[in-house]
Amino acid sequence: MDKSKEILMLFKENEERAFRELFNSFYDNLLLYAIQFLNDSETAKDVVQDCFVDFYVNKRFNFIRIGLEQYLFQAVKHRAIDHIRSQQRREHRHQIVMTEICENVSSTANEQNELEAIYVAINQLPEARRKIFTMIYLDGMKYQEVADKLSISINTVKKQMGRAFKTLRENLQGLSFTAILMIYFKRVFQK
Known part of the structure; x- marks a missing residue:
């Protein structure tokens, strides 16, 4: 046998x-x-x-x-x-988001500083929160996909996203945070 x-x-x-x-x-x-x-x-x-x-x-x-x-x-x-x-889809979504960010931000020094401030603010999020935020925001994953991948509840993902947005809203004032939200919601509603 x-x-x-x-x-x-x-x-x-x-x-x-x-x-x-x-x-x-x-x-x-x-x-x-x-x-x-x-x-x-x-x-x-x-x-x-x-x-x-x-x-x-x-x-x-x-x-x-x-x-x-x-x-x-x-x-x-x-x-x-x-x-x-899946990797190709993530890379494609990342390119779309980066293109939208570049289109919405002109090359003036002030706006370049705002873009840098966005990345700095995202990188200052606690590691787990930043990971969840980037998986959803940059990788285009759904809340349930993130919960499954990280072996956590969907409620934890929702809480962490809420906290991430709160922290970003506090750290980014005015146009920077509004630009993040506009790009995010535009991408979400196009799905």
């Missing part, structure tokens, strides 16, 4: 032992496969780990109709492609 079939049968007896065997048998090859798509070993590790977690948590071993090895490689391929597409 081949290794894949042995592991699938072991899942019926002892899921934890089977999962360890699955991980030890396939991790290295799946990692090398993911690196071919992503060209980044750290991201590839995350993708492969996510596939293993999904496989175990959602008990995918109960639903495999093709070979285990084929299933795992397909799962890694699809997750890697999804990651690449």
Whole structure:
């Protein structure tokens, strides 16, 4: 009996032992496969780990109709492609936001100072709050996506965004904060 079939049968007896065997048998090859798509070993590790977690948590071993090895490689391929597409969307949104900021801010020294003040104010936010703010504002993620990615509640995301806006409003006065809000709401309502 081949290794894949042995592991699938072991899942019926002892899921934890089977999962360890699955991980030890396939991790290295799946990692090398993911690196071919992503060209980044750290991201590839995350993708492969996510596939293993999904496989175990959602008990995918109960639903495999093709070979285990084929299933795992397909799962890694699809997750890697999804990651690449997601990264491209984030980069595209970031370019749009940067273009809008540049269009709304002329090259006068005063306005350049305002743009710098925006970045300084954002960078002065507490680390967790800044991360949530940039994931939503610059990366274009939805509140629920951020909550899922950071393993926190959506209410925590909402509170942190509210606090981020409050802090920015206090630190940026007049046109700077208004420009942030205009760009943000314009982008949100276009979705």
